[in-house]
Amino acid sequence: MADATARSVGEFGLIARVIDRLAGSPQVLLGPGDDAAVVAAPDGRVVATIDVLVEGVHFRRDWSTAYDVGRKAAAASLADVAAMGARGTALLVGLASPPDLPVAWSLELTDGLRDEAKLVGAPVVGGDVVRSETLVISVTALGDLEGREPVTRAGAQAGDVVVLAGELGRSAAGLGLLEAGAREGALVDAHRRPTPPYAMGPVLAIAGATSMCDVSDGLVADVGHIARASNVHVDLDAADELFLTGGEDHALVATLPADTALPAGVRVVGRVTAGDAVVTVAGQPAAGGWDHFA
Amino acid sequence: MADATARSVGEFGLIARVIDRLAGSPQVLLGPGDDAAVVAAPDGRVVATIDVLVEGVHFRRDWSTAYDVGRKAAAASLADVAAMGARGTALLVGLASPPDLPVAWSLELTDGLRDEAKLVGAPVVGGDVVRSETLVISVTALGDLEGREPVTRAGAQAGDVVVLAGELGRSAAGLGLLEAGAREGALVDAHRRPTPPYAMGPVLAIAGATSMCDVSDGLVADVGHIARASNVHVDLDAADELFLTGGEDHALVATLPADTALPAGVRVVGRVTAGDAVVTVAGQPAAGGWDHFA
Numbered sequence: 001m002a003d004a005t006a007r008s009v010g011e012f013g014l015i016a017r018v019i020d021r022l023a024g025s026p027q028v029l030l031g032p033g034d035d036a037a038v039v040a041a042p043d044g045r046v047v048a049t050i051d052v053l054v055e056g057v058h059f060r061r062d063w064s065t066a067y068d069v070g071r072k073a074a075a076a077s078l079a080d081v082a083a084m085g086a087r088g089t090a091l092l093v094g095l096a097s098p099p100d101l102p103v104a105w106s107l108e109l110t111d112g113l114r115d116e117a118k119l120v121g122a123p124v125v126g127g128d129v130v131r132s133e134t135l136v137i138s139v140t141a142l143g144d145l146e147g148r149e150p151v152t153r154a155g156a157q158a159g160d161v162v163v164l165a166g167e168l169g170r171s172a173a174g175l176g177l178l179e180a181g182a183r184e185g186a187l188v189d190a191h192r193r194p195t196p197p198y199a200m201g202p203v204l205a206i207a208g209a210t211s212m213c214d215v216s217d218g219l220v221a222d223v224g225h226i227a228r229a230s231n232v233h234v235d236l237d238a239a240d241e242l243f244l245t246g247g248e249d250h251a252l253v254a255t256l257p258a259d260t261a262l263p264a265g266v267r268v269v270g271r272v273t274a275g276d277a278v279v280t281v282a283g284q285p286a287a288g289g290w291d292h293f294a
Numbered sequence: 295m296a297d298a299t300a301r302s303v304g305e306f307g308l309i310a311r312v313i314d315r316l317a318g319s320p321q322v323l324l325g326p327g328d329d330a331a332v333v334a335a336p337d338g339r340v341v342a343t344i345d346v347l348v349e350g351v352h353f354r355r356d357w358s359t360a361y362d363v364g365r366k367a368a369a370a371s372l373a374d375v376a377a378m379g380a381r382g383t384a385l386l387v388g389l390a391s392p393p394d395l396p397v398a399w400s401l402e403l404t405d406g407l408r409d410e411a412k413l414v415g416a417p418v419v420g421g422d423v424v425r426s427e428t429l430v431i432s433v434t435a436l437g438d439l440e441g442r443e444p445v446t447r448a449g450a451q452a453g454d455v456v457v458l459a460g461e462l463g464r465s466a467a468g469l470g471l472l473e474a475g476a477r478e479g480a481l482v483d484a485h486r487r488p489t490p491p492y493a494m495g496p497v498l499a500i501a502g503a504t505s506m507c508d509v510s511d512g513l514v515a516d517v518g519h520i521a522r523a524s525n526v527h528v529d530l531d532a533a534d535e536l537f538l539t540g541g542e543d544h545a546l547v548a549t550l551p552a553d554t555a556l557p558a559g560v561r562v563v564g565r566v567t568a569g570d571a572v573v574t575v576a577g578q579p580a581a582g583g584w585d586h587f588a
Contacts, residue, residue: 034446036444038341043338045335058424094345096390140434141330150328213329
């Protein structure tokens with residue numbers, strides 16, 4: 001079976017093998033294998049987000065293992081849940097796969113999804129497997145606000161400080177190294193497998209964050225979402241270009257009232273002021289970020 | 295702007311235009327435009343399922359309008375929610391799109407998704423838009439069990455009757471006509487835009503369904519899921535081949551205790567007996583159904 005493919009084991013053979021790799025959890029009331037899953041939503045609300053990863057755009061099979069792609073795909077969605085101040089509870093995964101994709105690749109992808117989701121206690125509860133020329137992975141993450149209000153992008157106030165949890169620029173640096181031929185090292189690994197600070201989402205919400213956002217497109221671009229949604233000006237501290245514009249690290253950026261005692265693990269990277277809803281860096285106009293169709 | 299493409303308006307331009315087409319609903323506590331949506335889950339549980347549609351596999355742009363593809367994509371996931379006995383509450387949509395896809399196509403797709411979801415009161419609450427050589431649409435549907443237990447595939451009992459809500463064989467007949475060159479007619483439309491009997495999911499649950507399944511791969515194949523999950527034998531009544539093996543109509547098949555007063559709109563199509571977990575048709579071995587990699 002070492003050379004089995006999606007075509008050779010068939011749709012239902014592949015699904016059965018994937019489900020065998022998964023595990024349950026108390027909040028999963030009905031897991032994979034039926035028409036739909038049933039997941040607990042203890043406070044009567046559910047946080048939900050979807051992210052799509054495409055081979056050649058978000059990952060390359062010659063640069064990343066299937067396991068790393070699974071970790072990265074789960075991280076992209078789970079970071080969005082954390083950015084609302086919520087805790088992830090479940091993942092659903094859609095896999096559009098070339099017929100000749102080795103079954104081993106799909107199973108290692110499953111292991112990566114499962115292990116990343118395990119970091120927050122959010123098992124894979126459902127999925128779909130279909131045929132496609134292009135390898136596309138869709139991950140929906142569900143989450144629990146634990147009774148708190150969601151932290152949106154729209155609540156930043158003049159006078160707030162801008163704070164960061166997690167790393168920035170490392171994924172972009174790793175991508176540059178991969179493009180230059182490197183295949184090993186901490187930065188390369190940071191690109192293959194980002195490490196979002198999931199626990200800091202709820203921590204920042206409890207600390208009183210007025211707005212929060214996952215940094216997936218670059219700090220300037222994602223703080224720009226906060227500036228526009230909150231109709232405030234944001235001035236970021238001077239920093240190197242990769243820190244300001246590198247995407248895919250999935251750090252969390254938030255705004256806090258200036259008199260807030262900073263939680264451990266966050267640092268101030270800018271300030272919110274009244275004014276036009278734009279982002280500046282040390283008072284100078286800033287640009288940058290990732291557009292999928294540019 | 296009539297010839298605008300994803301590339302010409304950019305990722306965020308496309309997202310803004312899509313969000314403009316959408317509407318809210320009381321159960322949507324936070325709609326599109328943030329890192330994640332927040333949806334009410336009134337009984338403390340959420341039903342969740344994902345389906346993926348791929349151009350050239352599930353639809354052709356020269357056979358179906360973008361609006362029809364949106365209707366069909368939403369229907370596939372919402373029928374899975376209905377098959378649990380639940381009511382749809384929200385959709386999340388991932389669109390992997392070639393850069394030259396006309397913006398008008400994406401917006402008509404959005405309209406189709408929105409209008410199909412409106413049939414059950416489940417607005418589009420979130421999504422993702424990325425670049426891909428192959429056009430792939432992932433739809434996650436969420437649902438509300440309204441305090442009931444989910445109806446799984448695993449509860450069928452010897453002595454139950456097998457009942458059907460909705461049409462079968464029409465989508466497959468329409469596909470055959472499209473392949474033969476037809477471009478109009480009721481069967482062609484049934485393939486382009488299935489009409490699942492959403493309301494019958496909760497109705498069958500309330501009537502005491504012991505198992506239920508959406509017919510997406512063909513009646514024999516999907517009743518086979520019930521037979522295996524419930525470890526029962528199912529004998530279907532004799533019928534024509536398209537009725538028994540045609541997929542994508544998204545009818546609902548369920549089992550009910552034989553003394554149940556049949557709800558309006560359902561008919562008996564077979565019986566559950568003790569015995570090997572296989573499906574027969576009028577006592578004869580049956581085969582058929584769709585495998586994505588066969």
